[in-house]
Amino acid sequence: MNNDRITYVTAHSKWYRLNLGEIWRYRDLMWLFVKRNLTTSYKQTVLGPLWILINPLLSTTVFTVIFGVIAGISTDGMPQFLFYMTGNVLWGFFSACLNKGSSTFLGNARLFGKVYFPRLVSPLSEMVYSFINYAIQLAVYIGLVVFFALTTETVRPNLTLCLVPVMVLQTALLGMSIGLIISSITTKYRDLNILVSFGVSLWMYITPVVYPVSRIPGWLRPLFLLNPVAPVVESYRHAFLGCGSFEWVYWLISLAVTAVAVMLSLIVFNKVEKNFIDTV
Amino acid sequence: MDKNCVIKTEGLQKEYKLGVIGSGTLRADLQSWVAKKRGREDPNRRIGAKEYKPGERFLALDGVDLEIFRGERVGIIGANGAGKSTLLKLLSRITSPTEGSIAYRGRIASMLEVGTGFHGELTGRENIYLNGAILGMTRAEVDSKIDRIIAFSECEQFIDTPVKRYSSGMFVKLAFAVASHLDAEIMIMDEVLAVGDMKFQKKCIAKMRDLAVDENRTVLYVSHNMSTIQELCNRCIVLEHGKKVYDGEVDEAIKLYMGGENDEFFSYEYTDDRYKFPVKRHDLNLTKIKYIGRTSNLFYDGEPVNVEIEWENLADIPSLSLRIEVQDVRHMPITAFLIEDFYSGKKGETHKQQLSFDVSRFARGRFLTRYVFFNKKDAGAAFEDIENSAGLAFRRQTTETHKRPWERLWGSVRLGEIEAVT
Numbered sequence: 001m002n003n004d005r006i007t008y009v010t011a012h013s014k015w016y017r018l019n020l021g022e023i024w025r026y027r028d029l030m031w032l033f034v035k036r037n038l039t040t041s042y043k044q045t046v047l048g049p050l051w052i053l054i055n056p057l058l059s060t061t062v063f064t065v066i067f068g069v070i071a072g073i074s075t076d077g078m079p080q081f082l083f084y085m086t087g088n089v090l091w092g093f094f095s096a097c098l099n100k101g102s103s104t105f106l107g108n109a110r111l112f113g114k115v116y117f118p119r120l121v122s123p124l125s126e127m128v129y130s131f132i133n134y135a136i137q138l139a140v141y142i143g144l145v146v147f148f149a150l151t152t153e154t155v156r157p158n159l160t161l162c163l164v165p166v167m168v169l170q171t172a173l174l175g176m177s178i179g180l181i182i183s184s185i186t187t188k189y190r191d192l193n194i195l196v197s198f199g200v201s202l203w204m205y206i207t208p209v210v211y212p213v214s215r216i217p218g219w220l221r222p223l224f225l226l227n228p229v230a231p232v233v234e235s236y237r238h239a240f241l242g243c244g245s246f247e248w249v250y251w252l253i254s255l256a257v258t259a260v261a262v263m264l265s266l267i268v269f270n271k272v273e274k275n276f277i278d279t280v
Numbered sequence: 281m282d283k284n285c286v287i288k289t290e291g292l293q294k295e296y297k298l299g300v301i302g303s304g305t306l307r308a309d310l311q312s313w314v315a316k317k318r319g320r321e322d323p324n325r326r327i328g329a330k331e332y333k334p335g336e337r338f339l340a341l342d343g344v345d346l347e348i349f350r351g352e353r354v355g356i357i358g359a360n361g362a363g364k365s366t367l368l369k370l371l372s373r374i375t376s377p378t379e380g381s382i383a384y385r386g387r388i389a390s391m392l393e394v395g396t397g398f399h400g401e402l403t404g405r406e407n408i409y410l411n412g413a414i415l416g417m418t419r420a421e422v423d424s425k426i427d428r429i430i431a432f433s434e435c436e437q438f439i440d441t442p443v444k445r446y447s448s449g450m451f452v453k454l455a456f457a458v459a460s461h462l463d464a465e466i467m468i469m470d471e472v473l474a475v476g477d478m479k480f481q482k483k484c485i486a487k488m489r490d491l492a493v494d495e496n497r498t499v500l501y502v503s504h505n506m507s508t509i510q511e512l513c514n515r516c517i518v519l520e521h522g523k524k525v526y527d528g529e530v531d532e533a534i535k536l537y538m539g540g541e542n543d544e545f546f547s548y549e550y551t552d553d554r555y556k557f558p559v560k561r562h563d564l565n566l567t568k569i570k571y572i573g574r575t576s577n578l579f580y581d582g583e584p585v586n587v588e589i590e591w592e593n594l595a596d597i598p599s600l601s602l603r604i605e606v607q608d609v610r611h612m613p614i615t616a617f618l619i620e621d622f623y624s625g626k627k628g629e630t631h632k633q634q635l636s637f638d639v640s641r642f643a644r645g646r647f648l649t650r651y652v653f654f655n656k657k658d659a660g661a662a663f664e665d666i667e668n669s670a671g672l673a674f675r676r677q678t679t680e681t682h683k684r685p686w687e688r689l690w691g692s693v694r695l696g697e698i699e700a701v702t
Contacts, residue, residue: 006281009373009382011293029413036410040401114396115414116373116388189309274376277369278296 033125087209101179156242355513386465400444
């Protein structure tokens, strides 16, 4: 026998044992899940993967018409379409991670009830899948930014771009960990499941996605920026377009919040995954 | 852990809470909690429902100690609710124990359901990779085995078709093909063979046995089908109410599990509930059964079975027929004795009837009987509609010494001699 590793399962295992090594051994499964999602998402659709682009382009157009043209909300002097698309693409990534994370347990109950593999593989693969969608949208978006940067005076990408990878990773982790916490609670209480769908869309409105932070009254701004996603969106937009400001103090706070959320979600997830199949 | 021991459990317990677990909504749980704190009645309690106290719980598994060694093919049997599936779930880490511990060596591949994680939109080939990975294989491992897997599945022709177009039989074959090519040291199967045709079932069992014998893998197999257990396993565990009641020889285990039948009696009154099958028919109630003039159920060559049965008419019976079905210890039907239109009577009467039949053609061994009363009209009714009762078992012993005794392996019934025709 080539494999003599002994595995111990005990009734009272430690909450901090995360078994990251095991997740690594199942990395092939993670990729196959991603591949499955990629190949099955757009089966039997006419436009296929083009939907990945149509989605944000359509909703950005709607935002442009409603918030830009009709409501006339300021975009810090940026081309409206580009401004809305910036926030929209990043927010789309965040909400995808959150939604996917929150359906980890309920959505996979059948699979989890029949076979064991490290449960974390499932949300991680969803995160990677969402990231691939995001990356495709980002490519188109960067094309737009280059176009506007060359043709207009206002769009000025700057060195803050170096921090964008960190922001993107942070967005994914924050969304996913909040999703996982919700998922862990929904194994017992289904209420949160209902809350998630409209909660996320409400959350978007307290985040500077369709308006700049400069529109927020000064006295409210500190409170507003404590929303962990707010400084990320604002700073991300600053990096690509040069508008608004890089809110580094609030961004650091947001990073700390993300770290705490990740830790908390792992602990809760680890605890719930062991027996959730008995209550789900 | 001993070097040859692959699974060891100690005091394994799994507890489920009785009653509804929470109400499923946070608000209702908070309401209940507040009410409890204030000493009021729980507003969410169902009217008339018994309140389950924290102490009330259900032990699906109650302290199971197991030691399973390399290369063993272990069958796990027991009635529904005995804890078989719970045990497999714990071993395959789908849920964790309430008390006790499990240690295992190597990898466990569990097939609690075939085709877990199959995606209808993916082709057979893609699903092999996905399913293999779910069961713990790496891509490279699947790569090296894919040809053998496809060949085993007998689905070569459709391997690049989405599995949603597969018949359920093909689906099972493909799924089993993947699972049986795992490199796992321990394979766990729960009734997975119940589907699929006989030929493929045989092939799967042979494959599992080969894996155990040739490659020293360990197989844990749960089934209600005693003949597959006998075919595959070399050790058998009987569970009853979450406890291990027997661990050892397969035949003994099956006998124990099948036992509890009236197998050692030579007469019986149908008054208590020890019988597994209902005795009451809508029109008559069998009350007594006995072998006439005997004190055992052992019959030697040339001894006819003389039996007396007694029943009470619950309705007018214009015509009564009886079939005595003979089964082997695994409840596989062998043959039947028939008597038609032998009685008619009025409601309320009790009747004693003596019957005689010849069992000398049966081979040595133990046989179960089942008494099926019927009307000639409903003789062909479906099995579920037939009201029957467990009759007395009989044992056959041969006295022939001059020729070779009938071997059980040749079958349970001995037919006539062959005539040489010139």
